[in-house]
Amino acid sequence: MTGISDLGTLLAGLRPEPDPTRYGFVTAERALLAPYADTALMIFHEREGTTLILPWQEAVAADLDPVFPCRRITLAIHSSLEAVGFMAHVAAALAAESIGCNPVAGYFHDHVFVPEDRLGDALAALKALARANGREFD
Template sequence: MTGISDLSTLLAGLRPEPDPVRYGFVTGPDAALAPHADTALMRFVEAEGTTLILPFEAAEAAGLDPVFACRRITLAIHSSLEAVGFMAQVAATLAAEGIGCNPVAGYFHDHVFVPEDRLGDALAALKALARTSGREFD
């Protein structure tokens, strides 16, 4: 099953869905983080160390020193991994509101992690983007 690659269709069909969980990013040697990998929302390995995205409180309880208290917004439309410009448009929309984001692509959806205190602003900006592209919200 392939996703949608047409930018207009992606933007018009964009449905931002907030995750109720507060997340944080942690980093360290892969071996040190291995016990937490199964509970991570994401694991990414770089030359400097492994990054996990974990529930913030769980990371603190494990003594992992999480940074970037954030919330995930799922961009609920099945985007193609080869779609051009979708995440760029999302990031530009958030940047115009002064909201930093950390994007992550899954097979079915793209996700953005935004500062938890800007979640409402980010959702409003993304819904406005979808509306200007043709989507109606209740």
């Protein structure tokens, strides 16, 4: 099942869906990863260390010192991993409202992590982007 790569279709079909869970970014040594494999939304290995996105409360309970209290917004349209410009438009819409974001691409959808206290503003900005490209919301 391949995703959509046409930018116009992606922007017009964009349906931002907020996740109710509060997340945080943590870094941990690989040896400590096993307990979090099932609950981490992302595990990414870099030269300097390993980054995990975990539910905030789980990270705090494990003394992992989470940073960036955030919420995930799923961009609910099956975007191709090779789509060009989609995330650039999403990031630009958020930047226009002074909202930082951390994007993550999954196989089926793109996701953006936004500051928890800006979730409402981020959803409004993304819906405005979709509306500007022909999307209607109920």
